[in-house]
Amino acid sequence: MIARTDFEGDSNVGAYGIATDRYIFVSSNMSEKGLDMIERTFNLPLVQTTIATLDAVGLVSVATSNGILVPYTTTDEELAQLKKSSEVPVDWLDDKMTALGNIIIANDNGAMCHPDFNFKSRRKISDTLGVEVVPGSLAKLPIVGANAIATNQGAIVHPLATSGEIELLAQLLKVHVEVGTVNRGSPYTSLGVLANTDGMIAGTDTTGVELAHISQVLGFV
Numbered sequence: 001m002i003a004r005t006d007f008e009g010d011s012n013v014g015a016y017g018i019a020t021d022r023y024i025f026v027s028s029n030m031s032e033k034g035l036d037m038i039e040r041t042f043n044l045p046l047v048q049t050t051i052a053t054l055d056a057v058g059l060v061s062v063a064t065s066n067g068i069l070v071p072y073t074t075t076d077e078e079l080a081q082l083k084k085s086s087e088v089p090v091d092w093l094d095d096k097m098t099a100l101g102n103i104i105i106a107n108d109n110g111a112m113c114h115p116d117f118n119f120k121s122r123r124k125i126s127d128t129l130g131v132e133v134v135p136g137s138l139a140k141l142p143i144v145g146a147n148a149i150a151t152n153q154g155a156i157v158h159p160l161a162t163s164g165e166i167e168l169l170a171q172l173l174k175v176h177v178e179v180g181t182v183n184r185g186s187p188y189t190s191l192g193v194l195a196n197t198d199g200m201i202a203g204t205d206t207t208g209v210e211l212a213h214i215s216q217v218l219g220f221v
Helices: 032-042 076-085 119-129 163-173 208-217
Strands: 002-005 017-019 024-026 046-048 062-064 067-071 090-093 104-106 110-113 132-135 148-150 154-157 176-179 193-195 200-203
Touching: 002 032, 002 208, 017 193, 024 032, 032 046, 032 200, 046 076, 062 104, 062 119, 067 076, 067 119, 076 090, 090 119, 104 148, 104 163, 110 119, 110 163, 119 132, 132 163, 148 163, 154 163, 154 208, 163 176, 176 208, 200 208
Parallel strands: 002 200, 024 046, 067 090, 110 132, 154 176
Antiparallel strands: 017 024, 062 067, 104 110, 148 154, 193 200
């Protein structure tokens, strides 16, 4: 299923959740309207909690079908709730960089992270998500998570991503990668899209041309 909507009036739908092929991870404060749209689109178990008291779980955490990684600012209660409601490993990352969703892009095959992560942090990312992790950039920027939306079928990246960056990401994630935008020209594709291999929700500001391109690259058409 492909849908266009907003969450709590915000078309940056990717900021409020993470879609994997095993479960959907969203804020426990999401409205009934938002939860209904997610359930109808993905038909997967919902893992619900805030992270660091924030509803924007897609900005501050990262997940694959193998695990969920959250920042050290996550509260003990939130971590306990995650572990209770999730059937995958959950761990926190002891690193000063906390907007994990903005600086890590991952699917079930691999991941790219902000180049300033040290070896210990990269090892924790790899162990928790269950994939190989390589530092890199997209559009010569370290915010690789914000600059790409990826599933196990494809990825859309910032329009200014270089050919070398695209090639590296394609090798890591083992998917076809193309440039694109969302929400009327935004290059931060992960903020405007929530997707896995079976469904996709794009922000309400996404044009028909953008939606068609994203749908094609992610394997829906």
